[in-house]
Amino acid sequence: MSEISIETRGLNLFYGDFQALIGIDLQIPARKVTALIGPSGCGKSTLLRVFNRMNDLIDGVRVSGQVIIGGQDIFAPGADLLGLREKVGMVFQRPNPFPLSVYENIVFGLAVHRLARRQEYGDIVEQALRSVLLWDDLKDRLHHSALKLSLEQQQRLCIARVLPLKPQILLMDEPCSALDPIATLHIEELMQKLKKEYTIVIVTHNMQQAARASDRTGFLYLGKLIEINETVNIFTKPAQAMTENYISGRFG
């Protein structure tokens, strides 16, 4: 396997007494789309939120093991949490643009991390919107409220919003579950375009989506990573009976 973007070693995660992730060892290759699938409550979203430490916001979460991103253990004492979140962007289940203008949504990250001078903002906004194919639609509406956009446009904007931070990794937590089928296809096409520059990890309920859009697929069940492999292999000749049962719809 080529360059590794995220690696976990013996990762355990507890919500209080409940162990949500059990001994996860995986490697996620750079500039590929990796899908995480599994039934509800299997820990796939939790695992995704380990990679940018969003689980820290929940009381009573404990993590053991190692998660290495960019050569650093992100749970090491003194790890740069804000820097991690700059490097690892996240797109949420429901489009959640800020209740600000399109323009302000995109420059938010720049302002927070002081990444650019104000004169450069215009170009950066254009570039970010072009990357998600929104520029032509929105170039005359940059100062309108982002909440007025269609859901698909909002979700694209949410992707565009993290790009100015020059992240290496994009985490997507069921990014299409609020969208209609056409918009879903558009976002999947966009992922194919973005993976040339970014490592993408997507959590999805939709197995067709995993099959269509990802290069590698990991199957989680009850907090364990049952199997992770090339997507073609997972869907045609899975190594584990449990994986086969799940993808053929016999449970879950």
Next chain:
Amino acid sequence: MKPMRVRKLKEWLIEKTILLSGIFSVVFVLLIFLFLLREGLSLFRGESVIDFIFGKSWYPISDPPRFGILPLILGSLLVTLGAAAISVPIGIAAALYIAEIAPLRLREALKAGIELLAAIPSVVIGFIGMITLGPWIKNLFNIPTGLTALTGSVTLAFMAMPTIVSIAEDAITAVPRQYREAAIAMGATKWQTTWRIVARAARPGMLAAVMLGIGRVIGETMAVMMVTGNAAIIPTSFLQPVRTLTATIAAEMGESVQGGPHYAALFAIGIVLFVITFLINGVADLYLHRSRR
């Protein structure tokens, strides 16, 4: 099952009862306003509106009486501005702290405290202002009396605070969690998230909170009458006694002759107050409406 006719009648009765209650509350407000107009407008048979509002002297019982309420308007304005300058920054900061930062238990305690503050009768707050704050201000600035516009502003700030804090806190709490999550996920600090996203999203609600707080201050009578010294002169500083519109009505209504010009002038002041609070509430409503959209 009851026959359809009976159920329909019941529905009709309930509907009409609710409708009537709704109409009554509006009618009462209208009647109050009409009553104010009827009693107050008679003043303007002998007095011009301009002289009334911009007149610099309020000598209602001299001969001939002078009914210029400019000193009273400026008194109300000064005390209100002072109270706003104190209560708005503190109130908004307190609301942000309670809604965003305070740990759960402290939050509950603080909210209970704020509600308690709202429950203190205004005469008690006025009493405390008169007995403790007044002498303190007198000594601090070395002035002849502690009953000044500043004393009124500080006292009224206490009364505006609960309104501002509780409404602003509601507006901040109502900001969806997903905005905060998005900002945190982009590496924003707690403060950046609070200030750049949450406070922005809650801004219409916070403006409404400020307007309603100010509305309360302008209409407040008892406390302000006790601590501002009640001198109907055009104020030039915060360290001077002033008299507000409300205090004037409360202090003089008892000694005016019913139906006479003094009596009418006090009602005319009531009209002015009514219009001011109506405008302020209208603006607040506009913002509240906008924040719900």
